[in-house]
Amino acid sequence: MTKRMPRSGWVWLAVGAAYFFIPLAATAEFSLKEVSGYGFSAYREILDDPQFRDLLWLSFKLAFGTIVVSVLILIPTVYWVHLRIPRLRPVVEFLSVLPFVVPPIVLVVGLLYVYNVNWVPVWFIESTRFLVPGYVVLSFPFMFRALDVSFRAIDVQTLTEAAQSLGAGWVRTLMRVILPNIAAGALAGAFLTFALVMGEFTMAHIALFNTFPTYINYVGQTKANPAAALTIISFGLTWLALLGILIVGRLPGRGAVQVGGTR
Amino acid sequence: MPYLELQKLRKKFGDVTAIEELDVALEAGEFLSLLGPSGCGKTTALRIVAGFERPTSGRIVVEGNDLTHVPPNKRDMGMVFQAYSLFPNMTAHDNVEFGLKVRRQDGAARRRRVDELMELVGLSAAAKRYPHQLSGGMQQRVALARALAIEPRVLLLDEPLSALDAKVRVQLREEIRRVQTKLGITTLYVTHDQEEALSISDRVAVLSHGRIEQIGSPADIYHAPGTPFVAEFIGTMNRLEATVADEGEVQVGGTLIPVADARGLPRGERVLVLVRPEIMELQRADGAGTSGALVGEVVAQIFLGSITRVKVDAGEHELSADLAGPNALELPVGSRVAARFPADAARVLALSDQPAEPVEPAPAGP
Numbered sequence: 044m045t046k047r048m049p050r051s052g053w054v055w056l057a058v059g060a061a062y063f064f065i066p067l068a069a070t071a072e073f074s075l076k077e078v079s080g081y082g083f084s085a086y087r088e089i090l091d092d093p094q095f096r097d098l099l100w101l102s103f104k105l106a107f108g109t110i111v112v113s114v115l116i117l118i119p120t121v122y123w124v125h126l127r128i129p130r131l132r133p134v135v136e137f138l139s140v141l142p143f144v145v146p147p148i149v150l151v152v153g154l155l156y157v158y159n160v161n162w163v164p165v166w167f168i169e170s171t172r173f174l175v176p177g178y179v180v181l182s183f184p185f186m187f188r189a190l191d192v193s194f195r196a197i198d199v200q201t202l203t204e205a206a207q208s209l210g211a212g213w214v215r216t217l218m219r220v221i222l223p224n225i226a227a228g229a230l231a232g233a234f235l236t237f238a239l240v241m242g243e244f245t246m247a248h249i250a251l252f253n254t255f256p257t258y259i260n261y262v263g264q265t266k267a268n269p270a271a272a273l274t275i276i277s278f279g280l281t282w283l284a285l286l287g288i289l290i291v292g293r294l295p296g297r298g299a300v301q302v303g304g305t306r
Numbered sequence: 307m308p309y310l311e312l313q314k315l316r317k318k319f320g321d322v323t324a325i326e327e328l329d330v331a332l333e334a335g336e337f338l339s340l341l342g343p344s345g346c347g348k349t350t351a352l353r354i355v356a357g358f359e360r361p362t363s364g365r366i367v368v369e370g371n372d373l374t375h376v377p378p379n380k381r382d383m384g385m386v387f388q389a390y391s392l393f394p395n396m397t398a399h400d401n402v403e404f405g406l407k408v409r410r411q412d413g414a415a416r417r418r419r420v421d422e423l424m425e426l427v428g429l430s431a432a433a434k435r436y437p438h439q440l441s442g443g444m445q446q447r448v449a450l451a452r453a454l455a456i457e458p459r460v461l462l463l464d465e466p467l468s469a470l471d472a473k474v475r476v477q478l479r480e481e482i483r484r485v486q487t488k489l490g491i492t493t494l495y496v497t498h499d500q501e502e503a504l505s506i507s508d509r510v511a512v513l514s515h516g517r518i519e520q521i522g523s524p525a526d527i528y529h530a531p532g533t534p535f536v537a538e539f540i541g542t543m544n545r546l547e548a549t550v551a552d553e554g555e556v557q558v559g560g561t562l563i564p565v566a567d568a569r570g571l572p573r574g575e576r577v578l579v580l581v582r583p584e585i586m587e588l589q590r591a592d593g594a595g596t597s598g599a600l601v602g603e604v605v606a607q608i609f610l611g612s613i614t615r616v617k618v619d620a621g622e623h624e625l626s627a628d629l630a631g632p633n634a635l636e637l638p639v640g641s642r643v644a645a646r647f648p649a650d651a652a653r654v655l656a657l658s659d660q661p662a663e664p665v666e667p668a669p670a671g672p
Contacts, residue, residue: 198390204358205393205449207378208385209405209456219404223395 067278074271085268089276094258102255105171106240109178110233113186116179118229121190122221125199132191139187142180147245150177155250171252178240185239186232193228197221230291234284241280307370309334309492310355310460315364317350317516324350326516328364335490337483339503342513343539348496349464351513355494356462357381368459384453385462389469391449392437398448399424399433405456423451426485443474450482454489461486461493467502479506500540504528512536529582534655537580542615544586544625546579546600547657554649559622563598564649576657585651586627588616591642599644600625604637618645 048056075081089095124132142150154177157163167173199221206216222229244256259277263270308331315328325347332338340348353359355366357378365374373381392401402423406416424430427447437445446466453461463482467475483506486493497503503510504524511521512535519539520532531537537545548556548563550571555562556579565579591601602620614634618625625645629637637643 197394201387201389201391202393204356204378205385205387205391205452206404207358208356208381208383208462209452210379210382210408211404212379215408220393220395224393 067275070271070274074268074275076268085272086276088266088269089262089272095273098253098255098258101171101253102241105174105178105254106237108172108175109182109240110236112175113179113182113236114229114233117183117186117190117232118222118225119217121187121194122199122217125194126203135187136191139184142183147177147181147243148249150180151246151249154246171247171254173250174246174252174254177246178236178243181243181246182232182236182239185235189228189232189235190225191228193225197224227291231288234287234291238281238284241277241284308332309336309369310494311365311367312351312355313365313367315351315354315366316362317347317354317359318362323516325354325361328513328516328518330511330518330521332492332494334492337486337493337495337506337508339495339497339507339510340513341497341500341503341510341539342519343498345515346513347516348498348513352462352464352494352496355460356383356385382456382459383462384456384458384460386446386449386453386464386466388465389442389445392440392445392452394437397434397436398429398440398444401437401448402452402455405452409456419455423455426454426488427451427481441474442470443478446470446478447481450485454485454491459492461491463493463495465497468497468499475502482506504540512539514539530653531580531655534578537578537653537655542583542626544581544583544623546581546623548577548579548654550575550577556654558600559620561598561600563600565652565654566650567652567654571654578655578657580653580655581647581651583615583626583628584613585647586625587646588618588627588629588633588637588643589646590637591644596644599646601642601644604639604641604643607634607639616643618643620645 074085075083077084120135124135154173157173158168202220202224203216206220211219242256243254244260247254247257248260255277259270259273262273310332312328312330315325317323317325328347328351330338330340340351342348350359354361357373357376361374365372367373392398393404396404399420402420403416406419411419420433421430424433427450429444429447429451432440432444432448437448440448449466466482467478470478479502495503495507504527507524509522510524510527512519512527514535520527520536522530522532527536527540531540531543534545537543546558548558548565550568550573551557551562552573554564554566554569556565556568556577557563558579563579568577568579571577588604589599591599600618600620600623602618602623602625604616605619605624606617608615608617609631610628612631613628614631616627616629616634616637618627627645
């Protein structure tokens with residue numbers, strides 16, 4: 044930071060931090076409370092619950108699946124938009140905001156109609172895989188923005204043409220030249236998507252699937268102290284994902300720092 | 307047989323015509339520059355040769371093979387871009403190696419070739435550095451090495467020096483010419499900088515509005531511009547509107563001036579007489595004869611280092627004359643001077659269908 048923060052800035056920062064940390068600290072305190080004194084029995088109860096592990100693992104898998112699908116669809120799309128139809132970038136940007144405007148409840152109700160379509164295979168609608176397309180839509184704004192920023196930081200057209208004039212085809216150009224230079228953005232988008240899926244409740248709940256977020260909800264309604272412990276655990280997971288973004292963004296050598304330095 | 311041919315190229319982007327018609331043929335090993343102001347179609351032409359654009363009509367032929375519909379990655383053309391074309395995730399070495407990897411050369415041969423090229427462009431010591439650790443000039447050297455590594459049939463350069471400082475620009479253009487001559491590679495060079503084009507090319511094609519105005523050796527282009535546009539675009543030129551008088555004479559204002567180039571033109575025809583400032587001679591006009599000379603008053607002196615450009619207000623014309631420093635000192639601002647030029651050193655162009663003022667505000671280069 045080049046400029047010193049004025050004194051009023053510190054006041055507002057303190058207010059914001061209090062707003063953020065006091066509920067968190069209260070929850071943490073409550074999660075450690077036992078019949079007499081403090082201890083980790085609430086955490087033990089959660090960690091010993093097989094449902095906790097199963098559903099956490101399930102949500103991990105869903106998050107991973109969502110990230111894979113989303114990256115596979117969006118990297119080529121954003122690449123193409125930047126390379127060939129930059130005029131349409133604002134349109135795509137507008138589309139990317141739609142999941143913020145259309146609530147998940149509308150999305151899932153729409154998705155449920157898929158049950159009525161004959162050609163949709165049973166393996167898709169019978170399991171939690173059903174949730175992945177919805178999650179992909181929800182992650183669109185995060186993934187698109189993360190990728191868009193990365194693509195804007197490089198000269199997509201010149202790099203592509205340079206690779207082609209050296210004899211590279213589309214696949215090699217994408218894998219060897221474009222991907223390494225937007226990897227930091229893709230990873231940031233992946234972490235955001237991970238955090239999103241680990242916390243998405245509405246879709247799973249309405250589609251009658253049990254995932255990690257619905258488990259949090261269930262525990263919250265049945266057991267008081269373990270619910271607080273679970274909240275802290277879940278917060279820790281999300282926080283780790285966000286920390287990942289920061290670390291990836293600052294890695295020396297490969298990644299964003301170097302890309303920035305070339306311009 | 308020419309080595310690289312741009313045959314009857316036309317290119318339209320929607321309603322906008324980028325290239326009206328372009329016909330250029332390069333001999334093997336020739337260095338040809340496409341020179342013109344921005345929007346003249348020179349970059350579009352280069353991109354069509356590289357395969358990044360499809361011509362609306364016309365063909366690109368190399369060694370008799372029609373490449374017009376061959377995709378860019380199958381053309382074997384080395385291209386150097388304006389800037390920022392190095393792959394930021396690779397070292398200089400890996401950048402140069404990229405095209406060789408695509409061609410599946412084995413590791414040892416690849417390394418030898420990369421070392422050879424890094425040495426050719428004088429960057430052996432910087433091979434392990436990433437593009438962002440290299441200066442702009444070094445980056446362009448690496449880009450040149452990278453383009454040459456694949457032993458391309460043709461080397462294409464798209465204003466490779468325009469993003470560099472003046473000094474590096476001059477150094478690097480000499481470097482490009484040296485490497486090109488050494489390898490004997492057929493080269494198409496695009497620039498808007500006339501000095502650059504004249505200094506490194508075998509031939510220069512001056513483009514305006516998607517057409518070739520003139521094509522020829524740098525000396526031809528400079529000393530014998532074929533059109534008023536070329537005369538205006540290349541270097542500085544005194545333009546005198548005149549009328550053909552008797553055999554080998556033109557009349558400028560009230561003065562009869564001998565001009566060899568006007569011989570054979572019909573009497574009374576309106577012409578443009580073009581004289582380079584370094585050809586123009588100035589003498590004090592007090593007393594001695596001023597016949598055959600344009601008389602005026604020195605209005606400014608511009609110091610240009612080795613020479614001084616003296617501006618003379620001669621009534622309807624403002625003249626420029628480049629004099630050696632000491633000679634200019636004898637003609638301070640306010641002096642009455644007589645301006646002459648050797649009869650065989652001026653160029654005459656028909657003015658009939660040319661508007662009095664150039665249509666285009668031609669940037670005359672730095």
